[in-house]
Amino acid sequence: MSSIAAVGENYQKFNPRAYLQNNYMPPRADFSSDDFVVPWKLRCLAEAFGTGEIHGHTVIDIGSGPTIYQILSSPDHFEEIIMTDFLEVNREVLRRWLQAEPGSFDWSPYIKHACILEGKGEHWKDKERKLRDKVKHVLPIDIHQLKPLGSALTEPADALVSTFCLEAASPNYESFQKALENVTTLLKPGGHFLMIGALEESFYLAGEAKLLVVPVTEEDVKEAFTRCGYKICDFRTYVMPSSLKIGVDDVRGIFFVHAQKKTQA
Numbered sequence: 001m002s003s004i005a006a007v008g009e010n011y012q013k014f015n016p017r018a019y020l021q022n023n024y025m026p027p028r029a030d031f032s033s034d035d036f037v038v039p040w041k042l043r044c045l046a047e048a049f050g051t052g053e054i055h056g057h058t059v060i061d062i063g064s065g066p067t068i069y070q071i072l073s074s075p076d077h078f079e080e081i082i083m084t085d086f087l088e089v090n091r092e093v094l095r096r097w098l099q100a101e102p103g104s105f106d107w108s109p110y111i112k113h114a115c116i117l118e119g120k121g122e123h124w125k126d127k128e129r130k131l132r133d134k135v136k137h138v139l140p141i142d143i144h145q146l147k148p149l150g151s152a153l154t155e156p157a158d159a160l161v162s163t164f165c166l167e168a169a170s171p172n173y174e175s176f177q178k179a180l181e182n183v184t185t186l187l188k189p190g191g192h193f194l195m196i197g198a199l200e201e202s203f204y205l206a207g208e209a210k211l212l213v214v215p216v217t218e219e220d221v222k223e224a225f226t227r228c229g230y231k232i233c234d235f236r237t238y239v240m241p242s243s244l245k246i247g248v249d250d251v252r253g254i255f256f257v258h259a260q261k262k263t264q265a
């Protein structure tokens with residue numbers, strides 16, 4: 001079995017609820033200080049969209065998983081949001097939240113915080129409703145395919161978002177780089193890519209699953225984007241405080257990159 005196939009096999013044990021518990025509930029879901037990881041992630045995304053540079057018809061979220069925080073600041077800038085994931089269990093969790101099914105994960109603290117960061121006085125229920133209106137598709141994706149969305153995509157998107165996906169789905173740096181090339185085919189020239197990911201992480205837990213992660217440094221990420229034909233517009237790093245190192249992974253830090261796909265070869 002190839003190492004990529006082995007990653008896919010291992011993901012069959014991924015438990016969305018355990019993953020959400022580990023990463024999106026306290027202590028990691030602490031909104032009490034801008035210095036905590038979730039406010040930092042939301043601020044990176046809100047500020048990038050707040051520049052007004054990133055807009056158009058469609059934005060695709062690559063490897064959404066069971067989470068929606070990563071698209072909270074996008075609805076005002078796009079007509080359509082496409083969410084994607086490798087696993088049906090995650091796509092189902094997303095569909096249930098989108099349909100406001102009882103028992104779905106409570107993202108309201110995240111939605112409220114995004115409204116505060118954006119400073120438009122928007123009520124969080126309005127943002128929630130807008131988000132549900134604009135997510136038009138929840139599609140299967142495999143970043144290791146030359147055409148990650150298969151034939152589901154008719155034309156490239158105006159922007160891409162991806163959080164904790166490429167390094168968590170690639171067995172080594174070479175396949176990380178190749179996956180970036182693959183997903184870049186989904187983006188128009190001149191389009192913007194916002195990515196958040198783990199720095200120097202080698203594994204994370206999601207219930208029974210122990211997922212292997214290719215450890216990447218800030219330089220590895222910058223080099224991958226540059227080699228893939230991007231201009232790096234902004235790059236930020238967050239050092240994981242010891243209080244948030246809770247045994248669910250060995251992540252050392254988090255990166256945020258805002259990159260723009262160059263228009264000519």
Ligand SMILES: C[S@@+](CC[C@H](N)C(=O)[O-])C[C@H]1O[C@@H](n2cnc3c(N)ncnc32)[C@H](O)[C@@H]1O
Pocket residue numbers: 008011014062063064065066067070085086087090141142143144162163164165168169
């Ligand atoms: C660490 S989770 C990230 C989830 C979410 N984006 C977040 O910010 O928490 C990694 C995600 O990558 C997905 N994944 C695994 N293999 C993949 C592949 N070959 N192509 C696309 N996504 C994949 C998993 O299903 C999982 O949802």
Ligand SMILES: O=[N+]([O-])c1ccc2c(c1)CN[C@@H](CO)C2
Pocket residue numbers: 023028037038164168198201203204213244249251
């Ligand atoms: O601190 N966080 O907010 C946070 C959120 C999600 C994830 C991490 C940390 C680290 N592990 C990745 C999977 O590779 C997933």
